[in-house]
Amino acid sequence: xxxxLHVVRAGALTTVQDEGRTGWAHLGVPRAGALDAPARRxxxxxxxxxxxxxxxxxxxxxxxxxxSGARSVTAVVGGAGCRVTLDGRPVAWGVPVxxxxxxxxxxxxxxxxxxxxxxxxxxxxxxxxxxxxSADLLSGLxxxxxxxGDVLPLGPARPCPAHGAVPWPGAPxxxxxPLHPGPRDTWFTPAALRTLTTAAxxxxxxxxxxxxxxxGPALRRSRDGELPSEGIVLGAVQVPPDGxxxxxxxDHPTTGxxxxxxxxxEAALAAAAQAVPGTPVRFVVAxx
Amino acid sequence: MSAVRVLPAGPRALxxxxxxxxxxxxFHAELLRRRADGGLRGVREIVPGARTVLLDGVEDRxxxxxxxxxxIPPLHRGAGEAVEIPVVYDGPDxxxxxxxxxxxxxxxxxIHAGTExxxxxxxxxxxxxxxxxxxxxxRVPRRATPRTRVxxxxxxxAGPYTGVYPRPSPGGWQIIGRMPEVxxxxxxxxxxxxxxxxxxxxRFVAAGAGG
Numbered sequence: 001x002x003x004x005l006h007v008v009r010a011g012a013l014t015t016v017q018d019e020g021r022t023g024w025a026h027l028g029v030p031r032a033g034a035l036d037a038p039a040r041r042x043x044x045x046x047x048x049x050x051x052x053x054x055x056x057x058x059x060x061x062x063x064x065x066x067x068s069g070a071r072s073v074t075a076v077v078g079g080a081g082c083r084v085t086l087d088g089r090p091v092a093w094g095v096p097v098x099x100x101x102x103x104x105x106x107x108x109x110x111x112x113x114x115x116x117x118x119x120x121x122x123x124x125x126x127x128x129x130x131x132x133x134s135a136d137l138l139s140g141l142x143x144x145x146x147x148x149g150d151v152l153p154l155g156p157a158r159p160c161p162a163h164g165a166v167p168w169p170g171a172p173x174x175x176x177x178p179l180h181p182g183p184r185d186t187w188f189t190p191a192a193l194r195t196l197t198t199a200a201x202x203x204x205x206x207x208x209x210x211x212x213x214x215x216g217p218a219l220r221r222s223r224d225g226e227l228p229s230e231g232i233v234l235g236a237v238q239v240p241p242d243g244x245x246x247x248x249x250x251d252h253p254t255t256g257x258x259x260x261x262x263x264x265x266e267a268a269l270a271a272a273a274q275a276v277p278g279t280p281v282r283f284v285v286a287x288x
Numbered sequence: 289m290s291a292v293r294v295l296p297a298g299p300r301a302l303x304x305x306x307x308x309x310x311x312x313x314x315f316h317a318e319l320l321r322r323r324a325d326g327g328l329r330g331v332r333e334i335v336p337g338a339r340t341v342l343l344d345g346v347e348d349r350x351x352x353x354x355x356x357x358x359x360i361p362p363l364h365r366g367a368g369e370a371v372e373i374p375v376v377y378d379g380p381d382x383x384x385x386x387x388x389x390x391x392x393x394x395x396x397x398x399i400h401a402g403t404e405x406x407x408x409x410x411x412x413x414x415x416x417x418x419x420x421x422x423x424x425x426x427r428v429p430r431r432a433t434p435r436t437r438v439x440x441x442x443x444x445x446a447g448p449y450t451g452v453y454p455r456p457s458p459g460g461w462q463i464i465g466r467m468p469e470v471x472x473x474x475x476x477x478x479x480x481x482x483x484x485x486x487x488x489x490x491r492f493v494a495a496g497a498g499g
Contacts, residue, residue: 025333025344027482028410129476139414140455141476183295183303229411229418231335231342233301255337255411263298286299 003070003154005120008104010146011063015209016124018054021132021141025254031234032136033250035209035273036115037266039079042168043119046096047074048160053123054133056146058116060276062107063146065118072100074121074160078168080113080274094168096160113171113274121157137209138251171274175203177247177264178286179237184227184259188239192219196245196261201281204244209251211238212272214281218243219261229255235264237283245283247272292356301344302352309339309408309420309448314363316341316486336409336486338418370404370489373452375443377401377494379463381431385445388428396464397494399426405450405490410482413457415474417484419450434460441470443492450492452484468495 007014017040020033034040034057041051056063062082067073076096077084084093085106091097099105099120107116126133126143135142143152185193201216219239232238236248238258247264249272264272265286275281292315293305306312316336322328330347343351377397386393405421422445430446435458438444442453444461453459454473467473473483484490 022332024414024481025335025342026410026486027414028412028416029414029481130481141414180296180298183297183305228338228340229409230303230337230340231297231333231344233297233342233344235298253411254335255409260297263296263301265299 003073003122004068005065005124005152005154006068007063007146007148007150007152008066009064009106010148010150011058012061013059014063014146015057015135015137016054016126016143016146016152017057017134018132019052020134020250021130021136024130025231028139028254029130029141030136030138030251030254032132032134032142034117034134035249036079036117036270038169038270039115039117040119042166043076043078043117044123046076046078046163046166047119047121048158049119049121049123053119053155054126055120055124056118058107058110058118060114061109062116063118064104064106065152066104067099067101068151070101070154072098073154073157075099075105076119077105077107077116078119079117080110080115080171082110082116083108094166096163110276114276115273120154121160122155125153125155136251138253169270171276172271172279174280174282175271175275176282176284177268177272179262179264179283180286181262182260185261187221187223187227187259188261189220189222192221193261195219197283197285201245201283203275203277203279203281205277207277209249211249211252212247212275214244214246216244216281219245221259227257227259229257232256232260233263235266235269236260237262237264249273292358294352294355296352297342297344300346301342302346302355304341304343304355306339306341310363311360312336312339312341313406313408313487314360317363318358318360319343338408368489370491371483372491372493373467374469374495375465375467375492376496377443377465379443379465381444381462382464385428385462385464389426400450400464401492401494405492407484407486407488407490408449409486410484413454414476415454415482415484416451417482417486417488417490419484419490420448422448422450424448428462430460431462434458438463439466441467443467
């Protein structure tokens with residue numbers, strides 16, 4: 001029997017994620033991939049995987065999986081801070097743990113942050129689609145959202161080097177997003193641009209893998225009319241008709257017709273992935 | 289020489305804005321040629337829009353200044369075979385489109401199937417192409433009330449565009465027919481995955497109502 005993970009508790013929204021699929025945006029294919037990319041890379045490193053191996057990304061409530069068909073496998077839970085147990089007994093968060101065959105590894109509900117990452121030696125190896133094993137929730141490409149009872153195949157593990165304690169970034173108390181103005185900042189009034197970079201926003205409950213939505217003052221446009229559809233980059237801050245800026249995350253649509261006032265550099269988006277609803281958000285002007 | 293505006297889209301991307309869809313298509317074709325010749329270091333996405341082309345992954349900081357100086361050869365139409373898509377013109381909005389066009393309902397399929405389309409850009413869903421080709425006076429508005437569910441394969445019009453819904457979704461476009469073999473639009477296991485990639489030429493062929 002080939003090694004795999006049996007999903008005991010899928011949690012609110014758990015998906016398989018790797019680096020995502022780039023090079024297909026011109027066909028309308030979103031990038032997908034783990035929202036907290038540094039957490040995904042670190043988790044993989046700790047279990048001896050290549051940084052682009054596929055891991056599990058949980059949302060808020062964690063998940064639990066049972067190992068089957070392998071003598072044992074090295075695993076780690078990182079990203080969002082949470083209680084971690086192995087067959088019900090506490091084990092350290094953020095530190096590799098040996099999971100024996102038949103044992104259940106559980107990431108509990110997130111205490112700090114939003115999305116925990118579970119990496120397993122050998123990585124998850126569901127069938128890739130367009131070169132990636134990432135689930136894309138906008139278009140439905142890649143492996144489906146986990147459900148209880150699912151079985152996910154694991155790849156062959158590599159020797160796992162020993163690691164000392166490693167630093168994991170914490171979830172942001174305040175999400176500071178450096179904003180590069182454009183391409184459509186001229187569609188907004190000067191007052192709106194001042195508001196964007198000075199006002200207090202909060203992470204909305206309606207945020208998801210497609211975008212981090214905000215609550216706060218609406219931004220007024222300086223011109224009416226429709227913007228003909230144009231390409232959108234990861235981190236684009238789009239302003240829909242309700243005026244509340246929305247930061248596009250990995251499952252964002254590839255083209256869109258609402259003006260993009262600015263772009264948050266990719267490096268700042270890992271913190272956005274861990275910002276729970278209600279977290280204060282500040283947009284600051286990035287130095288070019 | 290028409291104006292090319294280069295707008296920043298974050299630290300690693302440029303949005304090139306042209307004066308028209310035609311110019312955007314020609315500029316896109318030139319970008320693909322240059323990338324195929326080994327240019328455009330680092331660029332991982334070239335995404336055409338209605339009047340723009342997005343370049344993502346730009347490493348060369350001088351590119352923004354150089355782009356407006358490029359000589360862009362006119363778009364070479366007529367190269368290669370047009371993709372033929374059999375459709376049945378029996379959509380619920382045929383009468384409304386005929387009214388907007390000022391023709392009899394039976395004329396809509398004849399005009400539409402007599403037009404050569406081109407995929408201007410993709411988006412909305414994998415495999416969904418925004419097709420241009422209808423003359424400006426045949427633009428139709430979106431429906432005042434979008435449908436909560438448009439079936440996969442629906443052949444629809446909105447503004448200057450024609451498109452085929454690759455899967456069921458809500459939608460506000462005017463439906464004039466359907467593509468029975470909708471699975472051919474998008475198959476990620478096939479190379480190429482999309483039947484209608486940017487730049488592809490397309491003709492719709494009226495098939496019998498039994499399809």
